[in-house]
Amino acid sequence: MKIAAMSPDCGYIPRGANRTITEIKKYLREKGFEIDMYGPGTKDNTIKVSTLRRGSLGMRIIEKFLKITRLRWLLFYTPFPIDEFGMFSASFFIKLLLTRKRYDLLWIHTDRMGCFYARFYRLLTKTPFVTTANSGGHAERFALREKPNGCAIIDIGTMNLIERHRDQFSKDVMVRFIARGVPLDIFKPRGDKFSNKELISMAHKKIDKIERPIIMGTPALVKRKGVDKL
Numbered sequence: 001m002k003i004a005a006m007s008p009d010c011g012y013i014p015r016g017a018n019r020t021i022t023e024i025k026k027y028l029r030e031k032g033f034e035i036d037m038y039g040p041g042t043k044d045n046t047i048k049v050s051t052l053r054r055g056s057l058g059m060r061i062i063e064k065f066l067k068i069t070r071l072r073w074l075l076f077y078t079p080f081p082i083d084e085f086g087m088f089s090a091s092f093f094i095k096l097l098l099t100r101k102r103y104d105l106l107w108i109h110t111d112r113m114g115c116f117y118a119r120f121y122r123l124l125t126k127t128p129f130v131t132t133a134n135s136g137g138h139a140e141r142f143a144l145r146e147k148p149n150g151c152a153i154i155d156i157g158t159m160n161l162i163e164r165h166r167d168q169f170s171k172d173v174m175v176r177f178i179a180r181g182v183p184l185d186i187f188k189p190r191g192d193k194f195s196n197k198e199l200i201s202m203a204h205k206k207i208d209k210i211e212r213p214i215i216m217g218t219p220a221l222v223k224r225k226g227v228d229k230l
Contacts, residue, residue, distance in 0.1 A: 003034065003106075003107055004035075005025070006038040007037075007109035009054075009109075010037045010038060010040070010044075011041030011046025015220055016134060017109040020180065021109070022037070022044055023181070023183050049088060051091045063084075066083060075113070076142045083113075085111060085114065086113045089108075089114040092117075096121065097121075104128075105127070106128070108131040108132075109131070109134060111131070112145070112146060114131065119147060130152070131148045131151050133154060134154065137158060140158055141165055145168070145169065149172075149174065151173060151174070152178040155179070156177065156179075159177040
């Protein structure tokens with residue numbers, strides 16, 4: 001099976017969806033599958049998609065405009081390619097059509113925007129598509145309205161929300177709760193542990209004692225991730 005995975009993080013920012021795709025790509029290749037990664041960058045053999053990158057001046061101006069005018073919510077109902085996910089999704093599918101490269105499955109990581117274009121692409125090419133619910137919450141309800149062949153929910157709160165509104169979606173959409181995994185060659189439940197002394201030596205702020213329990217967070221350092229609340 002040949003799979004095309006797409007994300008505005010791929011080949012550019014080593015976080016979130018990019019990490020997930022990279023790890024699953026290793027696993028699938030061991031099982032004999034072929035998987036191509038599409039993104040704004042070229043790292044990790046990513047196939048480049050021409051679009052405004054996250055954090056670029058142009059994208060910051062667009063994000064500011066959408067925030068001031070409060071037009072972002074409009075994009076849930078009319079998916080124009082004017083924000084990060086919309087631009088990348090449109091560029092991705094234009095690239096597939098122009099190169100005429102065919103896949104057995106598309107793996108979408110741009111929520112409703114990507115699913116909107118994937119639905120038309122499926123109509124043209126009969127290519128099924130699945131999506132991973134990275135955003136969480138009500139955003140996934142709009143993605144499911146585009147009738148993906150499958151949807152992976154990564155947090156239990158969103159899964160409960162989807163179950164409460166299951167009557168709004170086609171019964172043909174396969175929805176499963178699949179939590180984020182970790183590469184076990186890096187993260188191991190057993191093995192050597194850091195001592196307090198070692199943790200203190202690595203800390204940015206030197207303190208005499210590390211209190212238990214230790215709480216670790218790994219979100220991107222942006223306001224909407226709620227780092228201040230953590």
